[in-house]
Amino acid sequence: MTAVRIGEVAERVGVSARTLRYYGELGLLVPSEHSSGGARRYTEGDVARLQRIRELQELLGFDLLEIGEILRGEDRLAGIRGEWSEASLPRRRQILEEAGAINLRLRELVGAKQARLAGMLGELEDRARLYRVRAGELAAEEQDGPQLS
Amino acid sequence: MTAVRIGEVAERVGVSARTLRYYGELGLLVPSEHSSGGARRYTEGDVARLQRIRELQELLGFDLLEIGEILRGEDRLAGIRGEWSEASLPRRRQILEEAGAINLRLRELVGAKQARLAGMLGELEDRARLYRVRAGELAAEEQDGPQLS
DNA sequence: TCCGCAGTTTACGTCAACGTTAACTTTGTG
């Protein structure tokens, strides 16, 4: 079902093919399909997963090991062909709670980042105002006494 | 005036002393004072600069070279003992415009990050809702047919 | 059927941002 080759995924998402193979090595992103000859074929779900990985990396600053743990926690819950389907009720509850804990942690982290970014933006805007004042002073000087010294 | 030693700065900000010396090597953060024996003494301004460096690194993801360029741009404007004071009017205008350009770029970048984070938070909240539904189903099953199979 | 491009594995290379160790010096407190 419209599974796409590695080069196209790489270009679309803005990473190298090497990066995709590397994620494969780490078990982060194993393509869901393969051609008869053994070439990787990525589904849309795979691409979404890749973008998730990149967000966790670039926005939240996780390294690839941490990202692996996060994804594996969620995978267990999604449980396509995983543990969920045949798990006992207590086990299901455990998986669900783990995924919930990860989710909570991520939401807190995003919140913290947003707060810090908001603070930073405030400072930047203060500086921008200052710059405008300075520019005004400069214009006055240029108008006022162009060649005084 | 209450300039502090490298170890204390390191502990307060949460970096290693090695990191501070490294930033010194790169010209990113040269301590404003030194003891008579040659030991680094950091002022409050230095500490603020360090925190700025860390924000640019951790929040915006710049590498240390880019951070150096940003800081140097702003330094010229601050011009403690720099170019500003003795610069010609056109030169001053140029410096001011460069600093303004950097400031604008940073504000745009912060805005972009905020947008991406907001999107991510939305997805995380969706998932959290899903988890609560799942937990509800699970509770019903546990209540309903505890030992059916 | 042949060609060329895209993909594959294997393996070594790279680079930023520090960590670590060694040998030595300063600092400041009893």
Next chain:
DNA sequence: CACAAAGTTAACGTTGACGTAAACTGCGGA
């Protein structure tokens, strides 16, 4: 002033996240 704790320079080591090169294979169009 002695001495432990903290700092200094110089140099080499480490690590994650890929980049790059070589040698080989599969696949779609003329």
